[in-house]
Amino acid sequence: MTPLTLLVRSLELMGVLRDNNLFGKGVNVMDEKVIFEKVKESVVEALGVDEEEVTANALLFDDLGAESLDLLDIVFRLEKEFGIKIPRGGIQADALSDEGENLKEEDLVVDGILTPLGIEKIKASMPEVDPARITEGFRADDIPTLFTVQTFVNISKNLLEEKEKTG
């Protein structure tokens, strides 16, 4: 735990952050800008690209030239950086999980192709992705081609929040 996190956590415990709302809404221990900078650093190190290329909307495969092993490299760097665990499939698992809705896999993907409901779910769970990229007939296998730098910011942020909740 860094001194900053410790400080933030102590303030939070004392109710200072909650009352003063220093970090915008809620009690975000790590603010999104900080997360973005760390994700950017990990992407630069893993892919050997220039910092300027790593914008929030840059696509990992098409814009930054990543290969599937590079995603793993980025994932491991983020795990180390944030003390989180990103499971394989964790990036899109939420979108295609049936949590509380009793959905079957066939409701979302048929023969490897996203159903209209599957498309809707992916769009909703990946708000950072340009919805125009997810068209009819989109293959579930091609979801990683939608990953942007912001996708990794979001997943890190979610996992950090989860970690905060569970302590």
Next chain:
Amino acid sequence: MGIGIDITEVSRIKSLAEQHEQFLTRVYTEREITYCNRKKNKYQHFAARFAAKESVLKALGVGWAKEIKWTDIEVVNDPNGKPRINTYGAVKRLMDKKGVKEILISLSHISLYAIASAQLVKG
């Protein structure tokens, strides 16, 4: 029916293994780690097994989706050295659902690259 193929750069596997302590245990089973570590060019063997896992996932038609772990797919060698695929957990369930009885695998590796080809056999 389904087939899948994957090519993996040996040096990438080596650097991932050297840089990230999670890499080997997240991707390979204990048996695979023991097997590869005994080999002279161990990273060629690790790379071939990574390619195998990816090719199996391609043959089954799953990319990064679902709660699938790399360790759900294991490459073991027959006494005569022929590789064979064992599956566990979510991958095993997916095979059962698709009526896949067996997955055939073929591996090849040189100093730079490892390649694998997988084929589903329906029961």
